[in-house]
Structure formats: C-alpha cells, structure tokens
Amino acid sequence: MKKYILISFFFCAGFALAQNEKANIENQINTAGKYFNKGQYEKALELSKSALVRSFKINDDYLIAHSYNAIGVIYDEFSQSKHAISFYKKALAYASKTENDSLNDWIYSNLGSVYYFSKIDVEKGIQFYKKSLKFATKINDSVQITYTKLNIASAYFSVNDFKNGINYVRQSQDYVKRKGTHEMQFTLASLLGIYHTHDNQPEMAMQYYNSAIAIADKYQFQSYLLNIYETLVTHYKYYRQPELAQEYQEKFNLLNKTLYSQDKKDLLKESAMQIELDEYRIQLERIELENEKQFQKLQESNRVTALFSVLLVVFLVLLLTLYRSNKFRKKINAELSQANTELQLAKEQAEEASKMKSQFVSTITHELRTPLYGVVGITDIITDEHKELANSPHLNSLKFSARYLLSLVNDILQLNKMDEKHIVLETAVFSMQEELDAIVNSVQYIADNNANELIVAIDPKIPTFLIGDRLRLSQILMNLTSNALKFTRNGKVKISMLHTGIQNDTHQIEFKVSDTGVGIAPADQQKIFEMFVQVGRTDEDYQGTGLGLSIVKKLIALFGSSIHLESELKKGTTFRFTIGFKAAQDVQNLTMATEKVLQTPSSLKVLVVEDNKINQLVTQKIMDKHQIKCDMVEDGFSALHLLETNQYDVILMDINMPIMNGFDTTRRIRNLGIQTPVIALTAFDKEEVKEQAMACGMNDIIIKPFEPEKLFEMIYQLVGESQ
Incomplete structure (x- = not known):
C-alpha cells in the first residue's frame, strides 16, 4: 500500500524578520520549497545548503533549524532515510533552543514521515506524528493539525489498521472541504480511495483516485502523481485487472525515472x-x-x-x-x-x-x-x-570509502596533536616488509581503479627487523603512495628503499615514492605542503582534503629529516626523504608472539561490555570467527552482575557508556578483588584516556576501528601474563 505524506518544507510563509540578512535567508528557503514542489530537487538542495551556511554565520538557531529541516525533506523525498533522520534531528536540537512550539511541531511531523514512509518503524513514525499533533494543538494551528491527522491516517492504513485510520480521516474531512490546501485535498481524496478499495467499493474508490489525479495534474504535483500511480497499480492488482495494473506500472516507472534519477541520488x-x-x-x-x-x-x-x-x-x-x-x-x-x-x-x-x-x-x-x-x-x-x-x-x-573517512578523521586528530606538540615518537620492533605489505593491501583498490602498476623495491642490505615508530612511518608512506596512485592513470607507482650507510649504529634508509602521473607545476611545488591546499584539479577532480602532505612534512620533521620533491608536468613526481633506524638484535620474541596469535586457544572466554548494538554485533562476529566464547552486556552493572557468578580470561570494556562508564566499572571490578585483564575498547585517542585507564586498573587500550589480529595479540599477551 502506497503512503501519502504531507511534509513540512516551509516553517512559516511570510514570517517577518527584523534584520535584512535573516529575511533574505528565509526567502531563500521559501524559494527552495517552490523548486521542491516542482520536482527541481537540485536547485532546492543548493539553495537550502547555502541558507544553512549563512544561518551558521549569523548564529541564528531558528534559521539553522529551518535549513536543516528543508535539507532533510529533500533527502526524505529520495528515500535517503539515514541522512534525512540525521538532518531532522539536528533541526530538532536547534529548534529546542528557540522554545518555539511551531518548530517542534513541523520537525516531529517530518520525523514521523521518514520513519513511516521508509518503512523503518511505522509505529515509531505514528508516535512522532502524535507528538507533532500535541504541539499543533497547543498553538491551535488548524492547518498543521489537519496535515498531521492525515499523515497519521495514512500511517495506520499502511499497516492495514483502517479502523483507527478512518477516524483521523473523518476528523480532517470537514476542514479540508472548507479551507484545505490543494495538497490536503489531494491527500484526502487518495486516502478515501484507498479506504474504499479495501472496503470492496471499487467504483467509489476510482472516483476519489480520479479526483486526486486531476489535482496533481492541475498543480504539477509530480511526486504526488507518482504516488497515485503506484496506488492504482495496487488497486487493479487487488481487483485482478492485470492489464490496467501494468499500464499504471509503466506510467509509474517512467515518472519515477524522471524524478529520481541515479545522477540526482549521487548528487x-x-x-x-x-x-x-x-x-x-x-x-x-x-x-x-x-x-x-x-x-x-x-x-x-x-x-x-x-x-x-x-x-x-x-x-x-x-x-x-x-x-x-x-x-x-x-x-x-x-x-x-x-x-x-x-x-x-x-x-x-x-x-x-x-x-x-x-x-x-x-x-x-x-x-x-x-x-x-x-x-x-x-x-x-x-x-x-x-x-x-x-x-x-x-x-x-x-x-574504501569507510577507510578513507577513517583516514580523514585520523588526519584531523594528527594535525591537532602536532599543533599542540603532543606527539612523541615511539620505539618498537617492527618488520619493514610487513609494513609495506599492509600499505600495499590498503591502497591496492586505488591502484586497480586507476589501472596502475604498484611496484615495491627493498634494498636487501636493510635489516629484517628495525627499531622505531612504525605507525608514523606507515602514515608517511601511506599518504605519499595513495597520492601518487590518485594522480596517476594507466601508469606506474614505485615505492623504493635504499640502504645508504650506517652512522652510530643507525641504518640510514632513503625512501622514494615515484609515479608517472600528471606532475606538479614549479609554481605549485612549495604550496602543496600547506594545509588544505590542492593543485591539479583543473582537468580532473581528485579526491582529498589537502591535509596529507602537510602531515607528511611534519611527521618527517619529527624523525629529524626533511622531504624533497622532484616533478615535471605530464611526466611524473618523486618524493624523497631519509630516516635512520637501529637494527633489532633479538627478534625471537616478536616471531614467537606472531605465531602465538595464530594459535590463540578457542577455550578462551571473553566478556564484552559495549552499549552500541552495531558495535556489539561486529565484536561478536569477530569472536565467533576465531571460535572464542563471548558474553555480551551493554552496561557496567550487568558486567558486575555476571562477574559474581562467572569467570573470564579477559574483559573488553567500552569507555563511553550510559549509567556507569568504563573507568568506574573497571574500578569496581578491581575493588571486588577480580584481577581479570581489562582491555579498553574505545573510539577515543589512546593518549587522551591512557592516564585514566591505567589509574582505574585497566591493562591496555585498543582504538576502534582496529585490526582483529592486533586485538588477539594483545589478548594473548595479557592472558599469558595473568596465567
């Protein structure tokens, strides 16, 4: 059954604002609404986005909420439910600051629409509608009361609850006939048609459907016309008239393709x-x-x-x-x-x-x-x-998109740390070959997309295991390699490492990342190391934020070195730098640790304390894949209750939880005399929570998202120490 929804795109036509800029923003959103009703969604979205930025600049909560609501309506129209809900909730957050009942009314109404129309949770949608109805009744807004009642009726019809639905239709009928807008008249006719279809009165139903079509045609309500076509398909199938059902299905497909093209969804x-x-x-x-x-x-x-x-x-x-x-x-x-x-x-x-x-x-x-x-x-x-x-x-x-976004998040945090001089290079044993393999695996998708050949060359004189900050080195090489691959098409990208000598027991290694891509003009070669600066976008649109090379330059400086650039337009680019590492003399422990991770016993029993349902699912699947027994709870009190009667080899503890956070939960566990290793499983940066984590009795920290192998390596080490 197709649903009919009246969405509140405008907050208040002709609302008088004292300041000229506010009035201009209000008019801009109203114009976007007119484009929306005509099916010109690109123009509507562009105007709404511009209004949002202008509203932020003047710090007007009312207009910010107004803009977010308008953007949410457009995404809702394209069934982009996740984005629509996000924008509506942001609108609701700003609306609450204004204490404006009308704002709350309209936004709750739209939230009801997205939950019901997208079949996310119809009952939840009805509850949002009823919240909207309370606000509309409070301010005695007859128009919004009628809109909301028609929406509630449509929602009830969608779950075949015609008894409750027709009551709301009848409550609205008199007002629509006397003062109703064209949208209201269309929706009322459509809902009465649906009701008579399921009441076995096809002739009466068709009268209402034809009335709805006439209104949609007259006022160019293209999206409403799409709804009535789909409803007629259902109607004719219900009465076993396949030829007519097919005719309206073809009309629906043609109009749907015009209104909701893939290009518009991508935009x-x-x-x-x-x-x-x-x-x-x-x-x-x-x-x-x-x-x-x-x-x-x-x-x-x-x-x-x-x-x-x-x-x-x-x-x-x-x-x-x-x-x-x-x-x-x-x-x-x-x-x-x-x-x-x-x-x-x-x-x-x-x-x-x-x-x-x-x-x-x-x-x-x-x-x-x-x-x-x-x-x-x-x-x-x-x-x-x-x-x-x-x-x-x-x-x-x-x-790729998820990892790209994660990389962007890490870049922003990295820059902030560098600005505040909070980064200190770590010292640990690592394998250069393993780090390069991980980098190649991460960027292979970009290489394949651009038909590039990725080549790795390591000087055999370089020791197998080195001592240094492998994470920072990987960040440098990852940024340079992904940049080279993005700016190269049907070419070659080479990562090479040359052993240039030993000074004071330190092996000097020259790193080169070269490509056969578009090259960099001499005038731009110094600019590219500045933040948010991007060059080479005139011919093709390369992804990126302009942060990568700025981070690379600062990280290399932490190693006490500098980066050098050689480039020629249309021939390629080479980045070169030298870093010294000491050789690891005893690698037996590292090798044994790797082997033990692969042999982690399935007899381990793990308790996971995590309040996020999706993260629970992911962590559970990781444990199941490695055949490890796992109990899952969503708060600290439940964890303490389980620990009274159960023993575990290790506890994975989220930090940011309601009721009682991970720090307080761990502190209570230690006060009970329980010495089970506790690993903080968190999205916070490690340096931010390290001091608190150690103070409350946690044993180690791993940052989400993480590689499962790193987690199991940590688990095995802690379990071995405790035993």
Missing part, C-alpha cells in the same frame, strides 16, 4: 558529506576567530603595561618629595595590579579557547570513529558470510 550523497564538512569548517572558524580576538587583547594589554612602565620612570624622575613619591607609587601599583589581572584573564581565556578546540576535535573524531567501527566491521562480516561478494565493486567501494 545527494556528495552533498551530505559537503554539508557535514561545512559544519565542521564553520565551527573551527569560530574557534580560530575567538583565539584571534584573545590574542589581540593580549597584545593591547602588553602595550598598556609598557606604557605604564615608561610613565613610572618619568614620574620617578620628576617627583621630588617623599609625599608625591608615595602617592605615585600607590597609584602605579594599583594600575599594574589591574593590568596583571587583565593579562591573567586574557591568558586564561586564550588557554580555554585552545582547550575548546582540542575538545571539539577529540569529540568529533570519537563520534565518527564509533560508527566507522560498525561500517568497517559489518563490511568484513558481509565479505565473510557471502563469499560470492568478495569481488563486488560496490562492497570494495564501501570498504
């Missing part, structure tokens, strides 16, 4: 990411602007202090008597005290702004890593459970 997906990036950019700009203001205040205070110092010297020379000298001294002391107070306040405000920026970046990366753990994990699950999809381009694209 929406790209726009969703752009909207989120615009939001983050605006928030960061606000923080930077606040920092600049505080810095200016600090400079002004310094000038005031300098001026007072000069005046103090002048007055000391001029004052001849003790009385004037004492009076002058008191005055200067008071003024200096005030200046120092202002300086201290300015310093604290600047530090607070910097702290807010760090917290913002940390929160954003955590909130993105959590769903990415689910995306990456579920993608791996699909690959494992459906071997026939192993080579699916769509699944590979999903994997």
Whole structure:
C-alpha cells in the first residue's frame, strides 16, 4: 500500500524578520520549497545548503533549524532515510533552543514521515506524528493539525489498521472541504480511495483516485502523481485487472525515472558529506576567530603595561618629595595590579579557547570513529558470510570509502596533536616488509581503479627487523603512495628503499615514492605542503582534503629529516626523504608472539561490555570467527552482575557508556578483588584516556576501528601474563 505524506518544507510563509540578512535567508528557503514542489530537487538542495551556511554565520538557531529541516525533506523525498533522520534531528536540537512550539511541531511531523514512509518503524513514525499533533494543538494551528491527522491516517492504513485510520480521516474531512490546501485535498481524496478499495467499493474508490489525479495534474504535483500511480497499480492488482495494473506500472516507472534519477541520488550523497564538512569548517572558524580576538587583547594589554612602565620612570624622575613619591607609587601599583589581572584573564581565556578546540576535535573524531567501527566491521562480516561478494565493486567501494573517512578523521586528530606538540615518537620492533605489505593491501583498490602498476623495491642490505615508530612511518608512506596512485592513470607507482650507510649504529634508509602521473607545476611545488591546499584539479577532480602532505612534512620533521620533491608536468613526481633506524638484535620474541596469535586457544572466554548494538554485533562476529566464547552486556552493572557468578580470561570494556562508564566499572571490578585483564575498547585517542585507564586498573587500550589480529595479540599477551 502506497503512503501519502504531507511534509513540512516551509516553517512559516511570510514570517517577518527584523534584520535584512535573516529575511533574505528565509526567502531563500521559501524559494527552495517552490523548486521542491516542482520536482527541481537540485536547485532546492543548493539553495537550502547555502541558507544553512549563512544561518551558521549569523548564529541564528531558528534559521539553522529551518535549513536543516528543508535539507532533510529533500533527502526524505529520495528515500535517503539515514541522512534525512540525521538532518531532522539536528533541526530538532536547534529548534529546542528557540522554545518555539511551531518548530517542534513541523520537525516531529517530518520525523514521523521518514520513519513511516521508509518503512523503518511505522509505529515509531505514528508516535512522532502524535507528538507533532500535541504541539499543533497547543498553538491551535488548524492547518498543521489537519496535515498531521492525515499523515497519521495514512500511517495506520499502511499497516492495514483502517479502523483507527478512518477516524483521523473523518476528523480532517470537514476542514479540508472548507479551507484545505490543494495538497490536503489531494491527500484526502487518495486516502478515501484507498479506504474504499479495501472496503470492496471499487467504483467509489476510482472516483476519489480520479479526483486526486486531476489535482496533481492541475498543480504539477509530480511526486504526488507518482504516488497515485503506484496506488492504482495496487488497486487493479487487488481487483485482478492485470492489464490496467501494468499500464499504471509503466506510467509509474517512467515518472519515477524522471524524478529520481541515479545522477540526482549521487548528487545527494556528495552533498551530505559537503554539508557535514561545512559544519565542521564553520565551527573551527569560530574557534580560530575567538583565539584571534584573545590574542589581540593580549597584545593591547602588553602595550598598556609598557606604557605604564615608561610613565613610572618619568614620574620617578620628576617627583621630588617623599609625599608625591608615595602617592605615585600607590597609584602605579594599583594600575599594574589591574593590568596583571587583565593579562591573567586574557591568558586564561586564550588557554580555554585552545582547550575548546582540542575538545571539539577529540569529540568529533570519537563520534565518527564509533560508527566507522560498525561500517568497517559489518563490511568484513558481509565479505565473510557471502563469499560470492568478495569481488563486488560496490562492497570494495564501501570498504574504501569507510577507510578513507577513517583516514580523514585520523588526519584531523594528527594535525591537532602536532599543533599542540603532543606527539612523541615511539620505539618498537617492527618488520619493514610487513609494513609495506599492509600499505600495499590498503591502497591496492586505488591502484586497480586507476589501472596502475604498484611496484615495491627493498634494498636487501636493510635489516629484517628495525627499531622505531612504525605507525608514523606507515602514515608517511601511506599518504605519499595513495597520492601518487590518485594522480596517476594507466601508469606506474614505485615505492623504493635504499640502504645508504650506517652512522652510530643507525641504518640510514632513503625512501622514494615515484609515479608517472600528471606532475606538479614549479609554481605549485612549495604550496602543496600547506594545509588544505590542492593543485591539479583543473582537468580532473581528485579526491582529498589537502591535509596529507602537510602531515607528511611534519611527521618527517619529527624523525629529524626533511622531504624533497622532484616533478615535471605530464611526466611524473618523486618524493624523497631519509630516516635512520637501529637494527633489532633479538627478534625471537616478536616471531614467537606472531605465531602465538595464530594459535590463540578457542577455550578462551571473553566478556564484552559495549552499549552500541552495531558495535556489539561486529565484536561478536569477530569472536565467533576465531571460535572464542563471548558474553555480551551493554552496561557496567550487568558486567558486575555476571562477574559474581562467572569467570573470564579477559574483559573488553567500552569507555563511553550510559549509567556507569568504563573507568568506574573497571574500578569496581578491581575493588571486588577480580584481577581479570581489562582491555579498553574505545573510539577515543589512546593518549587522551591512557592516564585514566591505567589509574582505574585497566591493562591496555585498543582504538576502534582496529585490526582483529592486533586485538588477539594483545589478548594473548595479557592472558599469558595473568596465567
């Protein structure tokens, strides 16, 4: 059964705003609504996105909610339910700040529509509609009351609850006939047609359907016309008239293809990411602007202090008597005290702004890593459970996109750490060959897409195992290699390592990443190492944020080295740098650890404390794949209850949980005398939570998303130590 929904695109036509910019934004969204009703969705989306950015700049909660709602309606129209719900909820968050009942009414109505129309949860959709109805009744908005009642009736019809549905139709009928808009008249006729179809009154049903078609044709309601075609297909199938059902099915297909082409859907997906990036950019700009203001205040205070110092010297020379000298001294002391107070306040405000920026970046990366753990994990699950999809381009694209987004999140966090000088190189034993294999596996998808040959050459003089920060080195090579592959088509990309000598027991290794791609113009060769700078976009649109090479340059500087560039347009590019590593003399433990991970006993019993349902599923599948017994609970109290009667070899503990977080749960476990190893399984950066984790009794930390092998290596090591 097709559903008929009246979506609140406009908040209030002709709403009087005092300021000119606000009025312009309001008019812009209203214009977007007109394009939406005509089926011109690209224009509607462009205007709505522009309105959102302008609303953020003037910091108007009402208009921000207004814009988010408009964008959500467009995504809802294309059945992009996840994005639509996200935008509606953002709209609701800003609407709550305005204490505007009308805003809450419209947004709850649209939330009801997306849950019901997309068949996510019809009952939940009805509950949202009823919340909307309460707000509409509270403000006595007859139009919105009627809209909402018709939506509730449509939802009840969709689950064959015609008894409740027809009651709402009858409550709305009188108002629609007297004052109803054309959309209301169309919806009422459609719903009465559906009701009479299922009441075995086909002639009466067709009268209402024909009335609905006439309204849609007259006022060019293309999406409504699509709905009535689909309903007529259902109607004729119900009365066993296949020829007529086929006729309207063909009309439906033709109109659906015109309104909802794949190009338009692709545009929406790209726009969703752009909207989120615009939001983050605006928030960061606000923080930077606040920092600049505080810095200016600090400079002004310094000038005031300098001026007072000069005046103090002048007055000391001029004052001849003790009385004037004492009076002058008191005055200067008071003024200096005030200046120092202002300086201290300015310093604290600047530090607070910097702290807010760090917290913002940390929160954003955590909130993105959590769903990415689910995306990456579920993608791996699909690959494992459906071997026939192993080579699916769509699944590979999903994997690549998830890992690309994860890389972007890590880049942002990395830059923030570098700016605050929080990065210290680690020292650990690693295999250069294994790191290169991992990099090649990660970028092979890009190489295949661009028909490139990826070549790796390692000087045999380089020791098998080295000591150094393998993570930072991998980041450098990964960024350079993925860049080379993206800017090369039908060519070659080569990663080479040359042993150039030994200095003070340190093996000097020259790294080169070269390609046969588009090359970089001489005028752009210094710019590319700056943040957010991208070149070479005139002919083709290469993906990227402009952060990669900036991070590479800073990471190489941490190793005490520098990067060199050689490039020629249309012939290719080579990046070169040298880093020294000490050779690992005793690699037996590393080799044994790797072998033991592969032999992890299935007799292990693990307790997972995780509140996110999707992350529970992913972690459960990882444990099942390795034949490890696993109990799953969603909060700290449940974990404590299980530990009273069960013993486990290891506990995987999420940190950010409701009721009782992972730190408090672990602290209570240790207070009970339970010494089972606890591993923090979190999306927070390790350095942010390390101190708290160790203080409460956790044994180690692993960051989501993670490689299962790293987790099992950690589990085996901790279990072995505890035994």
